[in-house]
Amino acid sequence: MKRLICALVGLMLSLPAAAGSKVIATGGSTSIEGAAGGGIVPWAVINGYASSGQWSVNSFTSRVGVDDFTLQNFGIGASYNNQWEVSLTRQKFNLDTIGGDLQQDVLGLKYHIAGELLYTSLPQISVGLQYKKHRNSGLPLAVGAQNDSGTDVYLAASKVYFGAVAGRNLLLNATIRATKANQIGLLGFGGANHNNYQYMFESSAAVLLRPDLAVGIEFRQKPNNLAFADEEHWRDIFVGWFINQNFSVVGGYVDLGSIAGLAQQQGYYLALEATF
Amino acid sequence: MKASLIKASLMKASSLSGLWLSLCLAVFGVTALSGCSQTASKDHLYQQLGSTVGIEKIVDALLVEIENDPQIVHHFRDTDIARFRKLLIEQLCELSGGPCKYTGVSMQESHTGFKITQADFDNLVRHLMKVMTEQNISIAAQNQLLGLLAPMYGDVVYR
Numbered sequence: 001m002k003r004l005i006c007a008l009v010g011l012m013l014s015l016p017a018a019a020g021s022k023v024i025a026t027g028g029s030t031s032i033e034g035a036a037g038g039g040i041v042p043w044a045v046i047n048g049y050a051s052s053g054q055w056s057v058n059s060f061t062s063r064v065g066v067d068d069f070t071l072q073n074f075g076i077g078a079s080y081n082n083q084w085e086v087s088l089t090r091q092k093f094n095l096d097t098i099g100g101d102l103q104q105d106v107l108g109l110k111y112h113i114a115g116e117l118l119y120t121s122l123p124q125i126s127v128g129l130q131y132k133k134h135r136n137s138g139l140p141l142a143v144g145a146q147n148d149s150g151t152d153v154y155l156a157a158s159k160v161y162f163g164a165v166a167g168r169n170l171l172l173n174a175t176i177r178a179t180k181a182n183q184i185g186l187l188g189f190g191g192a193n194h195n196n197y198q199y200m201f202e203s204s205a206a207v208l209l210r211p212d213l214a215v216g217i218e219f220r221q222k223p224n225n226l227a228f229a230d231e232e233h234w235r236d237i238f239v240g241w242f243i244n245q246n247f248s249v250v251g252g253y254v255d256l257g258s259i260a261g262l263a264q265q266q267g268y269y270l271a272l273e274a275t276f
Numbered sequence: 277m278k279a280s281l282i283k284a285s286l287m288k289a290s291s292l293s294g295l296w297l298s299l300c301l302a303v304f305g306v307t308a309l310s311g312c313s314q315t316a317s318k319d320h321l322y323q324q325l326g327s328t329v330g331i332e333k334i335v336d337a338l339l340v341e342i343e344n345d346p347q348i349v350h351h352f353r354d355t356d357i358a359r360f361r362k363l364l365i366e367q368l369c370e371l372s373g374g375p376c377k378y379t380g381v382s383m384q385e386s387h388t389g390f391k392i393t394q395a396d397f398d399n400l401v402r403h404l405m406k407v408m409t410e411q412n413i414s415i416a417a418q419n420q421l422l423g424l425l426a427p428m429y430g431d432v433v434y435r
Contacts, residue, residue, distance in 0.1 A: 021347065021398040023405070051395035082394065116394070118401070118422075119429035162423025167416025210415060211405060 019245030019275065020049035020056050022082065024212050026117055026160075029240055029250045030060040030273050033130050033184065034075040034089030034108045037156075039236050039252050039269050040220045041202040043173045044126035044158035046112050047087070048079045048275045049245050055080040062271035064254055068262045070094040071186070077108070085110040085128075093186045098260065103135040104185055115159075123159035123172075130154075132185040143260065144226050145188020146195050152179040154202075165207050171214070175202040182225050183259055191225035198223045212242040222257075232257025236269060248273045321424075322374035324417035325408075331368045334407055335361055341403035348396045371424050383431040392433050401425075 028036040028045040035042035039062070048056030061074040075089030087108040094101045110128035117124040130152040134140055137148035154177040164170035178197045180189040190196075200223060206216025220234040238252030252269035259265045325331050339361060342349055352360070369376035380386060401422070408418045 021395040021402070023398060023402055051398045052393045054395060116429065119397070119426045121427070162426065163416060163419035167414070167419055169419050 020054040021051035022049040023118065024245065025208065025214060025240070025242040025248075027056075027058075027079075027275065029248055029271055030058065030062070030075070030077070030087075032062055032064065032071065032073050032089075032091070033106045033132075034060075034073070034077060034087035035110055035128055035130070036077075036079075036085060038173070038204040038206070038216060038218050039238050039250060039271065040234050040254070041173065041175055041204045041218050042108075042110070042128055042130075042154060042156055043175070043204065044112065044115075044124040044156040045117055046079045046082050046085045046110065046126070047077050050079050051082050053081060056275055058273060058275040060271060060273040062250075062269065064256075064267065064269050066254065066256055066259075066265035066267035068095070068097040069256075069259055069265060070096055075106075083112045085112075091186065095260070097262070100139065102139045102186065105133050105135065106185075107131045115157075117158055117171075118160050123157040125155070125157050128154050128156065132181065132189075134185075134188070137188075140182070140186075140188025143182075143187050144191050144228055145182055146190030147180070148188055150180050150185060150189030152177055152181060152185075154178070160208075169208040169211075171204070171206045171208065171216070173204040176200070177202060179223065180225065182223070183231060187226060187260065189225075192227035194223060194225045206238075206240070214238075214240040214242075216240070229261040230258050238269065246275055248275075321372040321417055321420050322369065325368070325372050325413060325421065326411065328365070328369060328374065328376075330411065330413075331365055331372070331374070333411055334404075334413075335364050335368065337407040337410065338364075338403055341407060342400070345399055345403065347399050351390050351392060351396065368421070372421060383428045384435060387432045388435040390435065392435065394433055397429060397433050 026045060027048045028043050029038060030047060031037035031042050032040055036045050036047035037043035048058050050056035057078045059076045064071040072092045073089055075087055077085060077087035079085045089106040091104045091106065092101060108128065108130045110126050112124065112126045115122035115124040133149040140148045154175050156173060156175040158171065158173040161170045177200045179200055180197055182188050182191060200221040202220045204216055204218040206214040208214050216238055218236045222231050222233050224231045234256050236252045236254040238250055240248060240250040242248045250271040254267060254269045256265040342352060363380040366376050367378045370378045405418060
């Protein structure tokens with residue numbers, strides 16, 4: 001983490017600010033699975049600041065630290081034409097009190113179908129997929145998952161309402177995800193309770209106190225596939241600061257419910273992103 | 277004992293997610309309501325932009341931004357800048373509830389043939405935000421004006 005921060009600061013000092021045309025913060029942050037969004041929910045926005053005919057690249061690292069687990073994510077992504085987004089993310093999940101760790105890779109793809117976040121009455125609508133695969137299938141299969149890889153498909157709608165809350169802009173996002181994943185795939189895919197795709201609802205609401213400063217809440221519905229332990233819905237509150245078109249930082253408080261039989265997993269969320 | 281504990285924690289979880297959902301719904305409700313207050317406070321926007329003098333300052337600073345932006349300046353190659361300035365001041369004045377009448381043609385008509393892209397439009401929005409911030413226009417007033425201008429997107433780009 002420290003090394004990454006140093007690398008980011010180094011980049012900040014050395015690289016020219018070759019950013020795109022999009023308005024500050026409209027590329028969102030990068031969610032834990034690598035898609036542009038909030039912290040735990042992918043939004044319909046396309047990562048970075050590339051507008052029509054432009055492209056951008058981004059890298060991010062984020063960390064979720066709750067009572068008995070730590071999730072570290074880092075990834076890279078690219079976007080073109082404010083329409084296509086591709087991302088590759090590695091998730092490292094540490095079972096701090098149980099012992100051990102596991103790693104999952106996520107390949108993400110998102111396509112902006114219709115609407116413009118700021119300009120049209122129709123919300124911006126995007127469709128995305130996330131192909132997830134464990135680097136070592138031992139743990140997910142040991143807890144009763146049917147598979148060590150899986151693909152989530154989602155449809156997201158995002159819209160900014162100008163001056164909606166005390167003169168501040170409001171971003172609302174709703175996402176429907178078809179998934180078999182247990183704890184976003186960290187505990188594999190499918191289980192004894194369910195082994196079919198289920199639709200899950202995810203939502204975010206954020207108020208932009210300034211064009212570059214957002215505070216928000218998120219909710220992510222979760223399936224409950226595994227027999228050995230209950231899975232609960234996730235939620236968070238966050239503050240995001242879009243320092244400029246190249247750097248953003250997001251901090252939050254997360255409540256991940258019960259994970260692998262350990263109840264009330266709560267803690268912090270921190271994400272850093274660099275975009276060019 | 278264990279079963280009841282699990283049941284209790286599940287109940288807690290479901291009531292918490294209910295709370296979260298109602299928070300989200302409440303925010304949706306606020307949005308719907310604020311649609312009304314926005315029109316009610318429209319009269320004040322003209323004053324918040326600094327009346328005609330303030331709007332002239334905004335437009336003049338915006339013209340400087342346009343002049344220095346290679347992405348969009350070429351669209352103005354054949355434009356009568358004095359006339360463009362006058363019409364833009366009229367338009368912002370009328371739009372913000374001021375005592376003016378926009379005398380130009382429709383947005384769609386005035387932009388047809390220019391092939392303005394989303395990137396061009398985004399740049400102009402960023403310039404406007406920068407200029408308004410430099411003129412110390414409040415964030416609420418900035419957002420209100422942007423909210424009035426945003427719907428013109430469809431009449432301006434890719435025409």
